[in-house]
Amino acid sequence: MNYGGAGHVTVVAFDGIIADTVPRRAQILAEAIAQECAALDVTVHALALFPPLLPLLPGRTFNECMVVAVDQIPALHHERLRHDFTAHDIMAMRAQRDWAKAAAQGVPLRDGVLDQLHQLTARGVRIVVRSDSQRREVEPLLRLAALDDSMLLLRCADDLPRRAGVTSLQASYEAIEARLERLRISWVQRDAVEVPGGAAARMLLESAGPRYFLLADLLVKSL
Numbered sequence: 266m267n268y269g270g271a272g273h274v275t276v277v278a279f280d281g282i283i284a285d286t287v288p289r290r291a292q293i294l295a296e297a298i299a300q301e302c303a304a305l306d307v308t309v310h311a312l313a314l315f316p317p318l319l320p321l322l323p324g325r326t327f328n329e330c331m332v333v334a335v336d337q338i339p340a341l342h343h344e345r346l347r348h349d350f351t352a353h354d355i356m357a358m359r360a361q362r363d364w365a366k367a368a369a370q371g372v373p374l375r376d377g378v379l380d381q382l383h384q385l386t387a388r389g390v391r392i393v394v395r396s397d398s399q400r401r402e403v404e405p406l407l408r409l410a411a412l413d414d415s416m417l418l419l420r421c422a423d424d425l426p427r428r429a430g431v432t433s434l435q436a437s438y439e440a441i442e443a444r445l446e447r448l449r450i451s452w453v454q455r456d457a458v459e460v461p462g463g464a465a466a467r468m469l470l471e472s473a474g475p476r477y478f479l480l481a482d483l484l485v486k487s488l
Contacts, residue, residue: 274417274455275385276441276477279396279403281323281460283382283410285373286398290364291318294327297359298334298341301352307343314340323463324434326397326422327357327364361399368402371409379410391417393445395437395457395465399423418444434465 281287295314302309317338321330331353335341346352382392392415396403400421407413420440422433431439445455456478459465469479 273390274393274445274450275390276393276395276438276455276457277382278323278457278459278463278465279394279407280398281463282458283374283378283394283412284406285375286368287319287322287460289367289372290322290327290360290397291315293363293367294318294322294330294334294356294360297356297363298331300359301356302343302346305345305349305352307346309340309343309346314338320462321464322397323460324397324465324468326433327360328354329432331357364398365402368398368406372406374410379412382412383415386415393418393420393441395441396421397433432464434468438468 277283279286280290292311292315295311295318298314299309299311314334318330318334321333321337325333335347335353341347386392392412394403394407394412394416396419398421400419400423403419403421404413407416407419413419418441420437422437424437424440426440427433427436457465457469459469459479466479469477
């Protein structure tokens with residue numbers, strides 16, 4: 266892959282690629298689910314939820330992850346829980362609140378990622394950061410990492426516009442597409458680095474191609 270030239274754009278996932286946020290987000294969501302289940306007299310242990318939640322979070326908000334988790338994780342198939350959509354919303358909101366508190370204290374960045382991104386921008390590659398987290402959580406972290414000035418675009422899960430029935434992930438890539446089209450950047454000059462096996466990587470492989478070359482590997486190895 267040739268990264269030379271100012272016309273090249275790389276879309277990089279903040280959650281799971283730039284920052285090691287996925288395990289903490291999974292832990293927080295597992296704890297939120299367990300707490301709300303206890304209020305419903307349903308026994309669910311956060312430690313048991315953590316492993317199956319890990320692959321569900323990349324490319325999804327907490328609300329979107331809850332929809333998938335209730336369908337796919339057997340521990341959440343209890344009748345008192347499965348169809349209680351209000352409880353699902355409460356779990357997601359509790360997780361979002363706790364994640365915002367955790368993010369305000371800082372999150373760990375993955376080893377070597379900042380150096381790789383700075384090397385790319387020095388060669389003229391423009392970076393688009395896509396995040397499953399909310400803008401108010403991500404922007405301060407990018408400023409601390411000195412990445413805010415080198416980005417072409419930041420797209421977060423809570424950014425507008427959003428269309429009814431469209432996931433935050435799809436909305437993000439549609440917004441990125443629109444911006445790149447306005448800049449007249451052709452699809453052959455774009456690639457994406459997403460968490461392997463996550464929703465974003467699967468979407469790119471199944472429906473977003475051939476507009477992107479998917480680098481579904483660790484950033485420090487792919488670049």
